[in-house]
Amino acid sequence: MSTPLKIKLMKLPLLTAAGIGLFVCLNSCNPQYESPPSGETQAYVPVYKSDVEKSEITVSDARSTTNAGKIYAWGNYIFQNDQNKGIHVIDNSDRLHPQKIAFLNIPFNTEFAVKGSFIYANNGNDLVVVDIHDVKHPVVVKRMEDAFPYVEQKYPPQPGYFVCPDPEKGMVIDWELQMVKSPNCKR
Amino acid sequence: MKKSLLYILLLAVIIGAIQCQKSSTSSTTNAGSGGSTARFAILGNYLYTVDRENLKMFNISNVADPVLKNTVHVGFEIETIYPFKDKLFIGSTSVVHIFSVDNPEEPRKLSTAISPEVIRRCDPVVAKDTVAYATLRTNSMCGGTQSVLAAYDIKDVTNPIQQATFPVSEPYGLGYADTALYVCDRYGLYVFNIQKAFAPQLVKQIPNEWYMDVIPFNNTLICQMQDGMNLFDITKRLEPTLITKIK
Numbered sequence: 001m002s003t004p005l006k007i008k009l010m011k012l013p014l015l016t017a018a019g020i021g022l023f024v025c026l027n028s029c030n031p032q033y034e035s036p037p038s039g040e041t042q043a044y045v046p047v048y049k050s051d052v053e054k055s056e057i058t059v060s061d062a063r064s065t066t067n068a069g070k071i072y073a074w075g076n077y078i079f080q081n082d083q084n085k086g087i088h089v090i091d092n093s094d095r096l097h098p099q100k101i102a103f104l105n106i107p108f109n110t111e112f113a114v115k116g117s118f119i120y121a122n123n124g125n126d127l128v129v130v131d132i133h134d135v136k137h138p139v140v141v142k143r144m145e146d147a148f149p150y151v152e153q154k155y156p157p158q159p160g161y162f163v164c165p166d167p168e169k170g171m172v173i174d175w176e177l178q179m180v181k182s183p184n185c186k187r
Numbered sequence: 188m189k190k191s192l193l194y195i196l197l198l199a200v201i202i203g204a205i206q207c208q209k210s211s212t213s214s215t216t217n218a219g220s221g222g223s224t225a226r227f228a229i230l231g232n233y234l235y236t237v238d239r240e241n242l243k244m245f246n247i248s249n250v251a252d253p254v255l256k257n258t259v260h261v262g263f264e265i266e267t268i269y270p271f272k273d274k275l276f277i278g279s280t281s282v283v284h285i286f287s288v289d290n291p292e293e294p295r296k297l298s299t300a301i302s303p304e305v306i307r308r309c310d311p312v313v314a315k316d317t318v319a320y321a322t323l324r325t326n327s328m329c330g331g332t333q334s335v336l337a338a339y340d341i342k343d344v345t346n347p348i349q350q351a352t353f354p355v356s357e358p359y360g361l362g363y364a365d366t367a368l369y370v371c372d373r374y375g376l377y378v379f380n381i382q383k384a385f386a387p388q389l390v391k392q393i394p395n396e397w398y399m400d401v402i403p404f405n406n407t408l409i410c411q412m413q414d415g416m417n418l419f420d421i422t423k424r425l426e427p428t429l430i431t432k433i434k
Contacts (some may be wrong), residue, residue, distance in 0.1 A: 070400070115218040130308070
């Protein structure tokens with residue numbers, strides 16, 4: 001077997017893998033649009049930090065879950081995020097009769113962890129520490145501005161049409177899917 | 188070259204899996220347990236967070252007053268963090284980064300594993316002693332074959348060896364309690380007996396609902412559902428009994 005052939009054979013798996021990767025990407029991960037939208041179309045719209053009163057962390061009565069998110073267990077409590085809304089608090093002290101007891105309104109919250117009666121949660125791009133010693137009276141004890149910049153600033157999480165973000169309007173803290181007339185960006 | 192590709196693939200699977208589950212290491216003192224797709228993880232006196240690109244560590248010795256100690260650029264499109272012993276497994280859409288946190292404020296990058304396209308995103312994994320279980324979800328849009336539950340020998344975490352696979356439908360998170368392994372699926376919850384670690388045996392299927400993630404917590408199995416939460420009594424580990432649904 002000649003040397004060039006050997007090299008070719010050795011490279012085959014790598015080339016195949018690269019080929020498959022390219023194929024997959026071109027075919028499904030980055031859908032191509034054939035024509036620009038006419039009239040209203042579904043598009044992501046940036047939500048700016050300045051649009052939202054982010055310090056409004058409050059407690060309200062237990063409510064039904066609308067967009068179920070991540071879960072966390074701590075002591076006699078179970079928590080479940082309601083995406084971008086806040087955290088459901090479930091009293092599990094009688095574990096055969098767990099009950100929702102409160103809802104912590106934390107706008108643009110998706111992530112959290114709990115230690116020693118304190119919830120560490122993202123409030124948009126901020127990290128807030130909420131004292132829940134008395135869960136019916138939560139107290140924000142610390143806010144760290146922009147400690148958790150997890151929202152992509154330049155484009156939405158999914159490919160497709162979107163409204164181009166305007167840096168002058170400040171930091172983007174969420175992308176909302178809306179019906180938009182002639183969105184000006186595409187990815 | 189084939190061998191090395193296989194090696195990278197397996198490593199990526201294991202690590203990708205490991206980093207997705209944090210319920211088995213509820214760490215010290217009074218921290219809780221999270222599910223398998225978290226961006227926040229508590230390990231000892233530190234809160235670790237991953238945003239899109241960076242790993243940050245906050246000293247929470249004073250729980251009310253976290254102090255940012257360090258920020259490390261990890262990579263792009265980071266999605267999950269999983270603390271396992273003294274290591275952090277940080278998953279992105281394509282790559283897994285492994286950091287040692289011997290020194291909690293100075294994480295050392297140990298390695299990076301490249302995940303092939305068929306292993307989609309975060310493929311959750313749990314580690315138990317020297318075995319790791321991962322759900323590998325394929326996606327008809329992006330190729331791949333059968334979705335599986337896979338068991339790996341991880342005596343050497345840098346050299347995981349696949350020992351068994353079990354076909355499942357469309358799996359998500361997973362978790363274990365003693366010899367029971369709970370696997371979330373688009374079409375129900377699978378219960379496996381893992382007394383023989385590398386020969387998981389399906390003992391029960393709880394059908395009809397979309398299970399996203401689980402936290403086995405004492406005698407309760409907490410399930411994140413697509414539309415809320417299901418709680419099961421797992422006093423008998425292999426026979427989950429529904430306590431209630433919370434919506």
